[in-house]
Amino acid sequence: MPSTDEELVALSIGGDLDSFNQLVLRWERPIYALAYRVLGREEDARDVSQETFLRAFRALKGFKGQAKFSSWLYRIALNLCRDWIRRERRAPVSQVPEGIDIAELAGEAIPAESVEDRVSRQQIGRVVGRVMSGLPEEQRTAIILKEYHGLTFQEIAELLDCPLSTVKTRLYQGLTVLRRQLRDAGVESSFGS
Amino acid sequence: MCDKELLVSFLYDELAAAERQAFEQHLAECGACRDEVAALRATQQQLARWSPPVPDLGFQVIRTPVAVPVAVAPRAWRGAWGLAAAAVLVLAAGAALANIEVRYGTDGLVIRTGWRSGPAEVRSAAVAPVVPSAATAAPDWAAQARALEVRVHQLEASLGAQGKAVPVQSDAEDRAVLRRVNEIVAQSEARQQRAVATHLARLTADIDARRKMDLALIDQGLMRVQSQSAAELRQSRDLTQRMYRATAYQPK
Numbered sequence: 059m060p061s062t063d064e065e066l067v068a069l070s071i072g073g074d075l076d077s078f079n080q081l082v083l084r085w086e087r088p089i090y091a092l093a094y095r096v097l098g099r100e101e102d103a104r105d106v107s108q109e110t111f112l113r114a115f116r117a118l119k120g121f122k123g124q125a126k127f128s129s130w131l132y133r134i135a136l137n138l139c140r141d142w143i144r145r146e147r148r149a150p151v152s153q154v155p156e157g158i159d160i161a162e163l164a165g166e167a168i169p170a171e172s173v174e175d176r177v178s179r180q181q182i183g184r185v186v187g188r189v190m191s192g193l194p195e196e197q198r199t200a201i202i203l204k205e206y207h208g209l210t211f212q213e214i215a216e217l218l219d220c221p222l223s224t225v226k227t228r229l230y231q232g233l234t235v236l237r238r239q240l241r242d243a244g245v246e247s248s249f250g251s
Numbered sequence: 252m253c254d255k256e257l258l259v260s261f262l263y264d265e266l267a268a269a270e271r272q273a274f275e276q277h278l279a280e281c282g283a284c285r286d287e288v289a290a291l292r293a294t295q296q297q298l299a300r301w302s303p304p305v306p307d308l309g310f311q312v313i314r315t316p317v318a319v320p321v322a323v324a325p326r327a328w329r330g331a332w333g334l335a336a337a338a339v340l341v342l343a344a345g346a347a348l349a350n351i352e353v354r355y356g357t358d359g360l361v362i363r364t365g366w367r368s369g370p371a372e373v374r375s376a377a378v379a380p381v382v383p384s385a386a387t388a389a390p391d392w393a394a395q396a397r398a399l400e401v402r403v404h405q406l407e408a409s410l411g412a413q414g415k416a417v418p419v420q421s422d423a424e425d426r427a428v429l430r431r432v433n434e435i436v437a438q439s440e441a442r443q444q445r446a447v448a449t450h451l452a453r454l455t456a457d458i459d460a461r462r463k464m465d466l467a468l469i470d471q472g473l474m475r476v477q478s479q480s481a482a483e484l485r486q487s488r489d490l491t492q493r494m495y496r497a498t499a500y501q502p503k
């Protein structure tokens with residue numbers, strides 16, 4: 059029977075390394091996806107993810123359970139992403155999706171989807187990635203946490219240390235900019251509105 | 252102006268039932284908000300097309316033994332230290348052997364080994380000064396050579412004369428001398444053994460330190476190779492994906 063995050067955290071604090079590695083296994087992909095969407099570069103996302111777990115492991119004894127373990131991980135990862143952006147002094151890049159990914163074709167393709175649809179989906183994804191990378195960091199982060207990680211407004215507000223209304227404003231503004239830029243890039247016509 | 256925060260909350264279904272009902276009522280009356288909600292829903296659909304690559308992550312935290320920091324000396328120095336240790340050993344053994352002195356003089360056959368306790372002036376004469384004094388700073392080499400030559404001649408003459416004049420010693424005296432010789436040789440051997448044992452212990456310690464240093468270097472090398480292998484693996488995976496794309500993409 060799979061353990062909850064809280065149970066695994068308690069065991070990890072007690073020195074059980076296997077339990078912590080179970081947490082890593084459970085959260086490495088979401089954390090990687092978050093870092094990838096914020097930074098836009100595979101290698102950097104990988105490094106940030108790895109560093110996130112390393113820091114979490116080192117600071118585990120200080121985790122008192124006042125927030126969800128996943129929120130705590132997200133906070134570490136986002137801080138690392140911010141540090142990376144400041145250090146690099148540049149906007150995130152739009153590297154991916156780099157055309158067709160083997161793993162996605164093999165495992166994630168929709169069975170009824172034709173090759174043309176698949177390529178089209180990849181191309182749209184590439185445009186979305188590029189447009190997202192052009193958004194201000196606060197708006198981009200809010201959209202990523204809401205759209206791709208399903209956090210509530212309250213959770214996002216706590217993570218980003220800002221009022222609830224600010225989160226909603228950032229989301230609305232970000233989505234509005236995205237909508238306009240995707241339309242300008244000719245993507246909106248594929249779906250209609 | 253319509254409430255955009257309410258619109259976003261409606262979009263993400265984070266309104267209480269009463270608020271939701273009220274906003275739906277508003278949408279029925281407000282065409283602009285209705286259009287905006289529809290447009291933003293379409294944008295959400297487009298966002299769903301952006302998926303990250305699927306990497307081979309497999310992060311794991313592993314516990315490694317704490318490595319004792321080893322001061323790594325350059326390779327050339329390490330070799331030199333090894334040679335120096337061997338040289339010290341050889342010199343020590345040689346010095347012990349070289350200190351056996353056999354002399355035949357007016358007082359009969361004399362055998363001395365190292366660490367002798369002769370007259371003070373003899374000991375001091377055997378030790379070369381490390382720093383020359385002002386008086387000896389500029390020695391007269393020619394004069395010294397001549398003096399040495401004269402001294403050698405005197406000794407040769409003396410030995411020749413004594414060889415003829417030395418009376419044959421009695422058996423009792425010979426036995427006493429032999430006993431003394433045996434004692435001195437035994438003491439010398441004991442000292443040599445101690446010296447050799449000391450140097451062997453030092454040599455063993457040196458070898459052990461060197462071995463630990465080499466193991467640390469091998470360990471570092473292995474870690475480097477592992478990290479390089481992981482990087483190469485990623486490169487080869489990227490290359491495979493590019494090749495696959497190149498073959499799978501058929502331009503119309």
